[in-house]
Amino acid sequence: MSAIDARKGSPDPATVEVIRHYFVSAAAEMERTLVRSAYTTIIYEINDFGLSIFDADYNLLADSTGLPLFLGANAFALPKTFEKFPVGELEPGDVVMMNVPYWSGAHTNDGFLFSGAFLDGEIVGYVAARGHWTDMGGKDPGYILDSTTIHQEGVLVPGLKIFKRGEPNEDLLRLLRANSRAPETIMGDLNAQVAALRAGAARVSELFAKYGVETTKAAIGKILADGERQARTALADLPQGSWEAENWMDNDGVSDDLVRIHAKITIDDDGMTVDFSGSSPEVRGPINLSYGMALSASRIVFKTLTTPMEPTNAGQFVPLTVIAPEGNLFNAVYPAPVFTIWAGVVAIDTLYKVLAEAMPDIVPASSGGDLGDPGFYGKEPYTKRQVWHQTNAGVGWGARKGEDGLNTTHHISMSTVRNVPVEVIETRLPVMCDRVGMRRDSGGAGQWRGGLGTFRDYRFTGKFGALNIVKKTRTPGWGIAGGHAGPMNVSILMADTTRADWQEHWKNDITVYANNDAIWGNTDPSKVYCGMFRGEFGPGDVIRYLADGGGGWGDPLDRPHDRVLSDVTEGYVSREAAERDYGVVFIDDSTVDEPATLARRAALRSK
Numbered sequence: 001m002s003a004i005d006a007r008k009g010s011p012d013p014a015t016v017e018v019i020r021h022y023f024v025s026a027a028a029e030m031e032r033t034l035v036r037s038a039y040t041t042i043i044y045e046i047n048d049f050g051l052s053i054f055d056a057d058y059n060l061l062a063d064s065t066g067l068p069l070f071l072g073a074n075a076f077a078l079p080k081t082f083e084k085f086p087v088g089e090l091e092p093g094d095v096v097m098m099n100v101p102y103w104s105g106a107h108t109n110d111g112f113l114f115s116g117a118f119l120d121g122e123i124v125g126y127v128a129a130r131g132h133w134t135d136m137g138g139k140d141p142g143y144i145l146d147s148t149t150i151h152q153e154g155v156l157v158p159g160l161k162i163f164k165r166g167e168p169n170e171d172l173l174r175l176l177r178a179n180s181r182a183p184e185t186i187m188g189d190l191n192a193q194v195a196a197l198r199a200g201a202a203r204v205s206e207l208f209a210k211y212g213v214e215t216t217k218a219a220i221g222k223i224l225a226d227g228e229r230q231a232r233t234a235l236a237d238l239p240q241g242s243w244e245a246e247n248w249m250d251n252d253g254v255s256d257d258l259v260r261i262h263a264k265i266t267i268d269d270d271g272m273t274v275d276f277s278g279s280s281p282e283v284r285g286p287i288n289l290s291y292g293m294a295l296s297a298s299r300i301v302f303k304t305l306t307t308p309m310e311p312t313n314a315g316q317f318v319p320l321t322v323i324a325p326e327g328n329l330f331n332a333v334y335p336a337p338v339f340t341i342w343a344g345v346v347a348i349d350t351l352y353k354v355l356a357e358a359m360p361d362i363v364p365a366s367s368g369g370d371l372g373d374p375g376f377y378g379k380e381p382y383t384k385r386q387v388w389h390q391t392n393a394g395v396g397w398g399a400r401k402g403e404d405g406l407n408t409t410h411h412i413s414m415s416t417v418r419n420v421p422v423e424v425i426e427t428r429l430p431v432m433c434d435r436v437g438m439r440r441d442s443g444g445a446g447q448w449r450g451g452l453g454t455f456r457d458y459r460f461t462g463k464f465g466a467l468n469i470v471k472k473t474r475t476p477g478w479g480i481a482g483g484h485a486g487p488m489n490v491s492i493l494m495a496d497t498t499r500a501d502w503q504e505h506w507k508n509d510i511t512v513y514a515n516n517d518a519i520w521g522n523t524d525p526s527k528v529y530c531g532m533f534r535g536e537f538g539p540g541d542v543i544r545y546l547a548d549g550g551g552g553w554g555d556p557l558d559r560p561h562d563r564v565l566s567d568v569t570e571g572y573v574s575r576e577a578a579e580r581d582y583g584v585v586f587i588d589d590s591t592v593d594e595p596a597t598l599a600r601r602a603a604l605r606s607k
Contacts, residue, residue: 011211011219019211019219023053023062024311026203031064034129034196039188041424042132042390047417049131049193050074053200055220056123059314065416067132069344072296073105074128075314077112080104080292085159090116090123093166095194098159099136101150101338105292108136108154108339111190113162115197117204124208124216127200129193133186134388137179138339142377142388142467145513145534146253147286147337155179163194182386227307227315234306235272235319242266243357244278247350249471250514250531252285253340258474259283259329261346265354271319272305274298274351276330286339287471288332289347291324297344298322300413301351342471345371348413349477352398356480361401365444365485365551366477368395368453371411372470372489374545376429381462389429392419396443396451396486396549398477405451405550407572408438430462430539439546441574445581446483446552447559452572453486453547460537468545473516473531483552484581489545490516493528496540502526510535556582557601561592 011019030051038044050070052063058079063071080103081087087096095115098104104112114128136154138144147153155176162169176190177183208216244264252259262278282288302320303312310316324330330347332338349366356363375390394408410417422433435457444450458466468491476485493510495502503525514531522529537543564584567573578584583601585593 010222011215015211015215016219016222019207019216020223020311022203022207026200026207027051027053027062027064029203030127030129030196030200031066033199034131034192037192037195038131039185039192040134040387041420042134042388043189043192045418045420045424046390046392048390049129051196051200052128053204054078054126054128056125058126059220059224061125061220061223061313063312067417068300068415069293069296069341069413070106070110070130071312072299073292074112074130076105076292076295077103078114078126078128081114081159087159088161091165092116092118093163094161095163095197096159097157097162099157101290102332102334103292105290105296106130107341108138108156109133111193113193113197115201117201119205119208119213124213125204127197127204129196131189131193133189135180135182135186135386137181140534141181141386142375142465142534143469144286144339145467145469145532147339148254148284149335149337151335153286153337153339162190185385185387223313224315227310227313228318230310231306231316231319232271235267238267238305239358240267241358243354245350245353245357247346247353248475249287249343249346250474252283252287253513253532254285255283256514259287261329261343261350263347263350263354265351265358267358271321272302273321273323275323276328276347277323277325279329282327282329282332282336286337287329287343288336288338289330289341289343290338291331293341293344294324294330294347295322297347297413298351300348301355305355340469342370342469345411345413346472353478360480363480364400364405365398365446365450365480365483365553367397367405367412367550368486368489368548369477370470370472370489370548371395371414372468372491372545372547374456374458374466374468374491374543376425376431377465377467380428381430382428387428389420389425391425391456392417393456393545393547394419394454395547396453398550399444399446399448399450399483399553401553402448404449405443407451408454409451430460430464432459432461433457434459438572439549440571441577442486442547442549443572444477444479444484444486444549444552445556445577446479447554447556448483448552449559449567449572450479450483450486450550450552453489453549455544455546458543460539460541463536463538465534465536466543467534468532468543470531472548473514474519477548477551479551480553482555484556485551486549489531489548490520491530491533492544492546493530493533494542494544495526496538497526498540499538505538510537557604561594561597565590565592
C-alpha cells in the first residue's frame with residue numbers, strides 16, 4: 001500500500017502511526033542528548049527541563065518527559081516569541097533564546113531556546129528546549145523569594161539569536177556570562193540544550209525527507225484531528241456544569257497576608273473552560289504567574305481527565321479555554337515580579353479541588369497541597385563553582401474512591417521529575433542528611449487513607465546557603481466525602497546552641513518568610529517552625545522538612561479494622577491517631593480491641 005491512500009487523499013493509518021511515533025521518538029532522543037550532556041543536577045538529576053517538537057504552524061506534535069509545567073509553556077512561548085520580538089528570518093543552525101517571563105511562560109532562569117527544522121531551505125517544523133539555569137544575575141543566588149519587580153530577577157533576553165548558522169553569538173554569550181554568578185555552569189547547560197535542539201531538528205528534517213512534505217503534513221493533520229476527537233470523546237463522558245473552589249498561599253514573599261487562588265471550571269458541549277478571574281489581583285511579591293504557566297497548569301489537569309495515556313499533541317487541547325484577565329495573579333503584566341512560580345503548583349491542586357465537586361468518585365483528594373523543596377546554594381567546596389541543588393521532597397498523594405493515596409511521591413505538578421539523591425548532596429556540599437523517612441500520621445484519615453509525606457533532616461557541617469520554596473504551610477489541603485486533610489507542610493529550623501553566638505547568627509543570617517511558631521505551638525527560641533525561608537547556615541545547624549500527606553476519601557470510621565491495624569503495624573499511623581481519627585482501639589501494637597473499637601466508633605458517630 002502506498003503512503004497516500006488515493007481514494008481518500010490522506011496517508012494510510014499505518015503511515016500516520018509511524019510518523020506520529022517518529023516525532024515521539026525524536027523528542028525522546030532530544031531528552032537523552034540533554035541529560036547526557038547537561039552540566040547541573042537540576043537538569044540531569046531532577047529533569048527540570050521541557051523539550052517539544054512543533055510543526056511549521058506552531059502546533060505541538062510531541063514532547064519528552066520533564067517538568068510538566070514547562071511543556072505547556074513551550075507551546076505558549078514559541079508563537080509569542082515571533083509575535084513580540086523581531087526575531088527575523090531563521091536559517092539552518094540558528095538558535096533563538098527568549099526568557100522574558102510574560103511571554104516565555106516561566107521565569108528568567110528558565111532559558112527557552114528553539115531552532116527551525118529545514119528541508120530544502122524551507123522550515124518544516126521547530127524544536128524547543130527549556131531548562132532551569134543556575135543563575136541569570138537576579139538579586140539573590142539560588143532562588144528569588146521577595147523581588148518586587150521583574151528587573152530584580154535577572155537579565156532578560158528578548159528573542160535573540162544565541163547561535164547564528166551554527167556558530168555561537170559571542171557578543172550575547174559575553175553578556176550572559178558577565179551577568180551570571182555561575183557563568184561556566186550556564187554555558188554548559190546552554191550547550192547541552194543546543195545539542196538537544198540539533199538532534200531534534202535533524203530527526204524532523206529526516207522525517208520530512210523520508211515521507212515527503214505532502215504526506216507528512218497530511219499525517220500531522222490526522223494526528224491533530226485524532227487528538228481533538230479523543231479529548232472531546234472523553235469530555236462527553238464527564239458531567240456537565242460549573243463548579244468552583246478556592247485555595248490559599250501563605251504569602252507573596254513581601255507581605256505576610258494569605259493570597260487567594262480561586263478557580264471555576266465549566267464543562268459543556270463546547271469543551272472545558274478554566275477561569276481564574278476570581279483569584280487575587282497581582283501581588284507585590286514574586287508569586288505572580290505569567291499567563292503561559294496558568295495555561296500549562298490547566299493543560300496538565302485537562303490531559304489527566306481526557307487523554308492521560310496518549311502522547312501529547314496540540315489537538316488534544318483544542319477543547320480547553322483558560323481565562324485569566326491581565327493584572328490577575330495568573331496573568332501578570334510588566335513589571336510585576338514572577339520568579340517564585342509556586343502559584344502554578346498550588347493551582348493544579350485547586351483545579352482538582354474544583355473537579356472533586358463534580359466527580360468525587362473519579363478525582364483524588366489533595367496531594368500534599370504543595371511541593372516543598374529545601375535547596376542549597378553557594379560555592380561548592382571542591383569546584384568553587386556557584387551551584388543550586390534542589391531536593392524536591394516527596395508528598396503524599398490524595399486517596400480516591402477504592403484506593404489509598406501513594407506515599408512519598410512528587411506533587412502531581414512535578415510528577416515526571418526526580419529527586420537529587422542524598423549521596424549527591426553529601427559528597428558535593430557541607431551538608432549531611434541524617435534522617436530520611438515517611439512522616440507518620442501525615443496521610444489524611446479516611447475510609448481510603450491519604451498517602452504519607454516524607455521527612456528529612458539536613459545537618460550542616462560547614463557554612464552554606466539554603467532556602468525552601470513552599471507556599472502551603474498555613475492552610476490545610478482537603479479530603480473528599482468526609483475524608484480529612486493531612487497535617488500541613490512545615491520547615492523546622494534548629495540552631496546549633498553549642499555555638500556562643502548562635503542567637504546573633506540566627507537573627508542576622510536567616511530570613512523567615514512565614515513564621516508558623518504559633519500554629520505549631522513552638523516556644524523554643526532555638527527552633528523556628530516556618531514555611532519559606534532563606535539564609536546562611538553554619539556547622540551544626542539543622543533543617544528538618546516535614547512534607548504533607550494526601551487527603552483522605554470517605555469517613556475514617558468506615559475504614560476496616562484490618563486496614564487500620566496494617567497502617568499501625570507498618571508505622572504509617574500511630575496508635576493515638578488510630579483511636580482519635582479512626583476510632584480503632586488497640587490492646588497492643590498488633591492487636592485490635594474489638595469491643596472497645598465498636599464502642600469508640602459508636603461514640604464518635606453520635607457526636
